[in-house]
Amino acid sequence: MHVTIPDEEIELRAIRAQGAGGQNVNKVSSAIHLRFDIRASSALNDEHKERLLSLSDRRISADGVLVIKAQEYRSQEQNRTEALRRLAELVDSTARPPRFRKATKPTYGAKQRRLEGKSQRSQIKSSRGRVSD
Incomplete structure (x- = not known):
């Protein structure tokens, strides 16, 4: 499921990049x-917003604002594209509700193998004791 976010809901601002780069970076x-x-997004439904806000992502503030900083490229346009790609990737990752795991019980054979392994280990450990005549 792909969600389209209107441009009015995204705030893009150009800032100076950090790190090495010589005079150009300054x-x-x-x-x-x-x-x-x-x-405040009108493009997302309430369930989708809750899934996004419940992510343990440091880019999402306590106010519910997602902040992405893109500075990988030397070109402003490439960084803009990268930031929008990351936003789309994050929003699309929570578009569908997660599938819930059905609890299952171990099979009879699996229980038997586990118990046999435990008894073998017990035998090994009990034979390590002091030898009496």
Whole structure:
């Protein structure tokens, strides 16, 4: 399931990138700071918002704002594309509710193999004791 987020809900801002890069990094704002308010989004339904907010992702603030910083490329346009790709990837990852695991019981054979392994281990350990005449 693919969700389309309107451009009005995404705030993009160009900032200076960190790290090495010589003089160019000091004068050009090539990094992109993307902000997306999950709670205020009209493109997502309530269940999808809850799944996004429940993620243990450090990029999501306590206010429900997702912040993505893209500074991998030297070009502002490439960083913008990368930030939007990361946003789409995160939103699409929570588009479907997770499948719940059905609890199952171990088979009879699995129980027997487990118990046999335990008794073999018990025999090995009991034979390690002091030898009496």
